[in-house]
Amino acid sequence: MTYIPRFTRVYHPELAAKMEARVTLDTVSGCWNWTKGVNSDGYGYGLYFEGKQHRAHRCAYLVSMGDLPPTEFPIRHLCSNPACCRPDHLAVGTHAENADDTIKAGRRRSCRTPFAQRRERAAAMRQLGGRIEEIAARFNVSQSTARRAVRGQTWAQLPGARDAKPNGEHKRKLTKEDVRAIRASTETNKELATRYGVTAAAIHAVVARKSWRHVD
Template identity: 35%
Template sequence: MSERKKKGRNVVQKWIEDNVTFEGSECLLWPFTFGGNGYGWVQYQGRSANASRVMCRLAHGDPPTEASEALHSCDNKKCVNPNHLRWGTKPENALDAIERGQRVYKPRLSKDQFRQIREMRGAVTQREIARRFGITIAYVSKIQLNSETGKTAG
């Protein structure tokens, strides 16, 4: 391996180790390479890994299971602030995202349900509509603005 590559890896590893005790409340943005999914990627201890997962492991210990994920409380894929990360499951991650109003999935709605949602505009809060139909507030807004037709079941 070239000296330049070794030096680059050392810089990344040093940055991670220097920031594992980061105490700020703001997002700590990953300053290096990103994968196609928007998350930081790193060569750490000879392995290619998700930067959030590496930071979570260093800050909070090994994951309880191999299926555990590094969950972000800030919803920022680029953030590796150890205070924003915790171990959790895929279902916990989905539930957290729904509770924060982040678009996680689009359930199949019927054409009638799309019509009902549009007709409720101004009469019922988007929060209440989202709760009734099991969708996010952002999705309600898109439907009501006619920018989202979605896949219909009927």
């Protein structure tokens, strides 16, 4: 008898049923492998939600968590298997972490153009934070390239650009007290963003401890 993977937590039943019919269990890795179309990077596709096509693993996250994270935060594969749709093999991360996952797994995204690679690198530099010198060294670019990307002088269409202080650290609107209150709140990210005058992505980063990690 073939084992059919089942979601234990379901927010979108119709989407869950479609996914369960299109995944199969890898008994060695425990992955739920997508059995339909995959792109050249190995990611499953072919599912629509509210009129928009999503990658299969993002649909799995949507089914089990109820909503997708802001676009600034990609969904990582902890198993390093892009075809996997198992919810506990997925986690929200940063572009920098996602890039590190790809490097560690030895995967190259051959279908990506240099433009797309530069775009992802710019997004990752903005999320990394810290000193410009450290960012430039991390991504093997000049300090001027890193500085322009972080400050939004290039790639202005990407979110997250901030003014940088002379020492390379970013200005922040939130205080430590704000951060503690946000993490203790039961309000939605959108409501908190309105309350504190920041973006929903910034609130998500605080709650997920992608920023302000030093604050308890």
